[in-house]
Amino acid sequence: MKVSVIMPAYNEEGTIVSVLESVGAQKVDGVEFEVVVVDDGSRDNTVGVLEQQPHLYSKFIKLPQNRGKGAAVKAGLGAATGDYILFQDADLEYNPSDYKTLLFPIQKFGAEVVMGSRLMAPPYTRVSYFWHKVGNRLITLLFNILNNTTFTDVYSCYLMYRRPLLDVDKLQTMGWDQHAEILTKVVRGAKIIYEVPITYQGRTYAEGKKIRAHHVLEVLYTMFRERFVPSQ
Numbered sequence: 001m002k003v004s005v006i007m008p009a010y011n012e013e014g015t016i017v018s019v020l021e022s023v024g025a026q027k028v029d030g031v032e033f034e035v036v037v038v039d040d041g042s043r044d045n046t047v048g049v050l051e052q053q054p055h056l057y058s059k060f061i062k063l064p065q066n067r068g069k070g071a072a073v074k075a076g077l078g079a080a081t082g083d084y085i086l087f088q089d090a091d092l093e094y095n096p097s098d099y100k101t102l103l104f105p106i107q108k109f110g111a112e113v114v115m116g117s118r119l120m121a122p123p124y125t126r127v128s129y130f131w132h133k134v135g136n137r138l139i140t141l142l143f144n145i146l147n148n149t150t151f152t153d154v155y156s157c158y159l160m161y162r163r164p165l166l167d168v169d170k171l172q173t174m175g176w177d178q179h180a181e182i183l184t185k186v187v188r189g190a191k192i193i194y195e196v197p198i199t200y201q202g203r204t205y206a207e208g209k210k211i212r213a214h215h216v217l218e219v220l221y222t223m224f225r226e227r228f229v230p231s232q
Contacts, residue, residue, distance in 0.1 A: 002032045003103070004082030004163070007057075008072030009090035010040040013049050020056035022096040023088065028103050034058045037090075038076040041066035070174035077168040086160040094157050098198040102160050105194035112165060112190035115151055115183075116158030116198035128202040135216050142220065143180070146227040147187055151195055154183060155219075158198050161186040177222035184226040 005023060009016055016037075023035055035057040039047050041064065050060060061075050077085065084106065088094065098116060105111035118125055140154045159179070165186040173181045187193060 001030060001084065001106075002034055002082040003084045003086050003099075003160070004034045004036055004076075004080035005086050005088050006073060006076035006080060007035065007037045007088045007090050008040055008069050008076060009037060009042065009046055009050075010066060010069070010072070011042045011044045011046060012090040013042070013045045015092050016046060016090045017049060017053060017056065019088070019090055019092065019096070020053075023099075024056060026096050026099045028100050030107065031103060033099075034080065034082050036061070036076045036079050038072040039063060040069065040072040068174050069176070070171075070178035073178060074168060074171055074174070077166070077171075080163065082163060084160055085163050085166070087157055089157045093200060093202050095199050095201070098158065098196075101196050101198065102158060105192075105196065106160070109192060109194065111192045111194045112162045113186050113193045114160045115154065115193075115195045116156045116160075117151070117153035117195050118156055118198060118200040119152045120195065120197035123199055125200045126202045139180075139216065139219055139223070143183070143223055146223055147184060149187060149193070153195075155179060156198065156200075159183060159186075161190070165189045173218075173222055175218055177218040180219045180222045181226055184223065185230075188230070 026033065036059045037050060037057045038061045047062060059079050061079060063072060063075060102114050102116055105114050136153065136155055140151055143154045144151055166182060171178065171181060
């Protein structure tokens, strides 16, 4: 089985090599990892750092200008050839050592979608912003109501799904709400869905965290639109 790891990056010169080295260190029996890195017009030396170490990735896509994480994700999805897709941020918030945990329901139960949850009693999670947790719980509750699911953490980066479940060309969103669109689409088409605990080392805004409170409104709109006026 081949898993395409999609890694969008914007101004991550300080962390991306460490993340890629950690991805490369993951060994799971019967699994091949295809690492697709997409630079979203970084203004620092992210591109230079990556070009010096091509052994760390399978494919490297350079967008000519910053177009947002959603555009980078879409470019990466278009280049992916794996049986499954897995998203990986280029910072150090999510630990690739959890790949084996994410893959377990696929190898054991034939799962088509696996979500990594930061709220299912992981070994550790960094204490962070209270209102982020409130917002996350609200989004998760509404997603579950709209889609008749029982997720505990729908806005985790670690989403793995069977690649044919999503037609990349039909993605409408390019912002933070893209994750909600992707998850809704793959859940709609999947019959076997699992959630597993993952570790989380969240960053502060000073350390580079990018999501803001106003993004919640975009996410909620996309969730409702995809439920009642789906694009596919």
